[in-house]
Amino acid sequence: MTDASLGGEALRAIHGVDAIVSGRRSAPRRIVERIRFQLPTGLVLAAVVPLAFQYDVLTTTSLPNVVNTAIGVAVAVLVGYYALRRLGTYPTMREVGAVLPVFSVVFMTVAATFLAFRFDYSRFQFLLGYAVAVAWFAGVTYASWRGRRTCYAVVPVGEALSIRDVGAADWAVLDAPVQLPRTCAGVVVDLHADLPKHWDAYVTGCVLAGVPVYHYKQMRETLTGRLEIEHLHENILGAHDPHLGYLKIRRIFDVVTAATGLLVLAVPLLVLAAVIRWDSPGPALFTQARVMRGGRVFTMYKFRTMYAGTSDPRNHEDAMTRTGDARITRIGAFLRRSRIDELPQMVNILKGEMSWIGPRPEALPLAAWYRDQLPFYDYRHVVPPGLTGWAQVNQGHVTRPDDVLSKLHYDFYYVKHVSLWLDLLIVLRTIRTILTGFGAR
Template sequence: MDNPSLESLPDCAIVADLYADLDPEWERFLAEAAISGRPVYHYKQVWEAETGKVQIEHMSENGFGALVPSFAYQKMKRAIDVVLSVLALPFIIPLMAICAAAIRWDSKGPIFFRQRRMGFRGVEFNVLKLRTMTESHVGDDRDLSITRNDDKRITRVGAVLRRTRVDELPQIFNIMRGEMSWIGPRPEAVSLSQWYEGEIPFYRYRHIVRPGITGWAQVNQGHVADLDEVNEKLQYDFYYIKNLSYWLDLLILIRTIRVVSSGLFCEFTPRFQ
C-alpha cells in the first residue's frame, strides 16, 4: 500500500512491523489507526499466536526481558505442584506397585530407571522413571538417550508403559523435591543438553523455569530426533516461558490427557528416554 489511509481499508485489525524504520506517513497512519480504536499488532505477535512458537532468530530483538517469567506466578505454581502431588500420591503409588510387579516379571533389572538430566537454572538432577528397556541398554550416553520405532531395547511391558506415559509417574518424587513441575519444558539428558547448547543459540535459556512431566512442546510437536526438530521444540518452549499462565498450563493439561488417551506421538516417532 503506497499511500496508507484509514478510509481505504475495511474495519479490521492492522498488522505491521512496528520495529522497522517507518516513513513518517506510515507512522502517522498507524498512530491514527490506534487512536481510532483499531487494533494494531506487531507481526511477530500474530505469528506467535498462530503458531504457538517464538522465533529463536529474533531473540535479540525480542529481548530476554520478554521471556522472564513472573516470580509471583512461579511461587504459586510451585505451591500448586506440591498440593497436587500430595493429593495424587495415594492413587499413583498403587499403580506404580502394579507396574513394578509387571516389570519384575517381564525382564531382569531394577524397577526404576535413573538418569542425569539438566534442570532448573542449569542444575543437574536424577530423573526417576519406571524402567522400560533392558538393563544393558540404559544410560546417559547421547545415542542411548534416543529411542526409535521398533527399538529392540524396549521390553514388552515397557512398550505399554511408554505408550500410556505411565513410565513418567515416579517423577512425582522429583516434583516433591522441587526438581520438576507437573508442567514445563521436558528435561533433557545432560549429554544431550550440553550438545544442544553448543549447537543452538539461547538453548540454555529454557532452564529459567522448572522442567515438567509434560509441556507445550510435547502436546504440539511430540518427540524429536534431529537438531532441526530440537530447534522447533525450543521455539515451543520459549512460547511457554513467554506466556506462562494458569490458562496455558490448563490448556497443556487438557491436551496431555487427549494425547495420552489417544496414544498420539508414541508409536510413530522417535522418543527420548
C-alpha cells in the same frame, strides 16, 4: 494537528481506514457469536428448563432443594463459560473440544461442594442441567467456530511477508496504502523495518483510526503458540523469574498432589514395578541425570521401558528415542504410549526438582548437544521442568535439530506466558494426548 499538517497520503489513509472501520463496526455480528446471547440463554436452559421435567417430583422435593440445585447449576455455567472463554484465548485451542472436560470439572467441583457442606440438592435436576449446559455450549461454540477464519492485511515491507507461512489465518497483502479490506481484522507490519514515508503514514493512520496494528512477530506468536528469539535485546525471559508469585503458589499444589498421588498409587506402582522386572531383566526404575531450573543437575526417575544395558548415558544419540526403537520392551511400549512410565517423577515433584507442568527436562549429553546447536537454549531453564508441557502437547517427541528448535520455541512461549489458565489448558491437552498416544515413542 490539522489535515494539512498530516500530508495528503496520510490524510487519505486515515480517511480511508475510518470509512472501513465505521462500516465494519456497524455490521451486526452473528447473534450466535454474541456473549449476550450464548451465556444468558445457556443459564436459562441449564438452570430453569430442567424444572419442567420435575413436575411429578416437585410435590415431594422441598423448595430449598430445587433452589440450591438451580443456584449450583447457574454457578457452574458461569464459571465454566468464563473458563472456556479464557482458554479460548490461547493459540491452537479449539473451544468446542474443551466444552466437555471444562464443564465436567466445574460441575463435579460444585457437586463436591454440595456434599462437603451437606447441602440438599436434586441429583436429577443437577445432572440434567449439566447435560443441557454441555449440549448448548458445544453447539453454539461449534456454530461460532465453524468455517471462521480471521483475515489480516499485511504491509509488504521488511520481514512482514514471512507471516504468510502461518496457516491459522488469511493474509491480504496490500499493494498500496489504500483502504483496509472490509474482511480484515487488523494490519500486520514489521515495526522494526525502515518504512517508506507513504507506508509510515498509512500505519499511523490505522493507529489513529483505531485499527489494530500488530508486529509480525507478535502475530506469529499469538497464532502459533511459539516464541522465537533471534537477538538478545528481544529476550524478555531471562531478566527475572516470570510470574514468581504464581510459581510459588503452584509449588504448594505440586507438593500436595504429588504426596497424595504417591500414597494412593503406592500399591499399583509396586505391582507395576514387579511386572517390569518380570518382563525383562534389570531394575524396575530408570534413573538419569537431567537438567532442572537454573541449569542445575538432578536425578530423574522413570519406570524402565528399554532393555537394560542397551544405551550409553554419555552418548547424546543414545539419549534419543526413535520411532520403532528396538531397545523398547514389550511392556515399555505400553508405558510410553500411556505416559505411565512418567509416574515415578512424582518423587521429583515432591523433592522440588520438577513440577507437574513445564518444559521437559533433557538428559545431560542431549542438553549439552542442544546448547551447542540451538540459540538461547538455556532460557528454557528459567522455570521448573515438568512431567508434561506446552511443547509436548503441541509437538510430541522429536529428535531432529530443526524439530527440536521448533519445540524450543514452544518452551519459550510457555516461559513467557506461564499462568494458571495455560497450565489448565495443558492439562486438558495432556488428557487428550494420553488417550490418543500423540507424540509417544
